[in-house]
Amino acid sequence: MKIVALKEKPWQYRDLSSSIFISISEISESLNRSKLAGLIDIEGKKIKRNALMEFIQHGFKYVFPQLPGAIVNGIPTAHSHSFYKNQIVSQLLIVWPTPDGSVRGQSIQPLHKGVVKAIEYDELFYKLLASLDIIRIGKVREVKLAIEELKKHIL
Known part of the structure; x- marks a missing residue:
């Protein structure tokens, strides 16, 4: 990505x-x-x-399967990413766990521990990874939305 x-x-x-x-x-x-x-x-x-x-x-x-886990401090990902928040309504926040996280939510593991730092410097990279996380844990409608967004950048 x-x-x-x-x-x-x-x-x-x-x-x-x-x-x-x-x-x-x-x-x-x-x-x-x-x-x-x-x-x-x-x-x-x-x-x-x-x-x-x-x-x-x-x-x-x-x-890269994933199931949301414990409630922790973290960085929003999947449908909790700011790009998707208005498009996907959910009571459940999904985060990558980190003590420096800005929100509390259910944790999923990032594809690599380094991405938690990397997204600070590249907003597009962050959105692409959040889109992939939707594919990992999302429902059908959410996954379709993420795939359409990924297609805009990949194809």
Whole structure:
């Protein structure tokens, strides 16, 4: 999602690593898996956008399942993200747990612990991750809304 958020800006492994607080080796491993899965090109620089969207729509929730857990302080995600709050009405707040969190809600684990810091510097990246969290835990109508938003940025 960070590569999607960068749009067409050039990047290197160290750029991704420092911007999403993930080690260069983890970036390398992730990109190698993505090449093998056909989600990025063989050089590892261009996203195969249709393949990525197909994976998100049909496989993401199975590969990264999540159930909301305990009530904790955290950062709003999924339908609790500010972009979705007016579109999806829910009494339940969903958060990534962090002691510095601004709200209390049911916790879900982020895709990686580094994203909690990374979203402070990239609002689009934050919205894309919140959209993925809707796919992980949302109801059918919510998931359709998140998929439509992701399509605007991926396709």
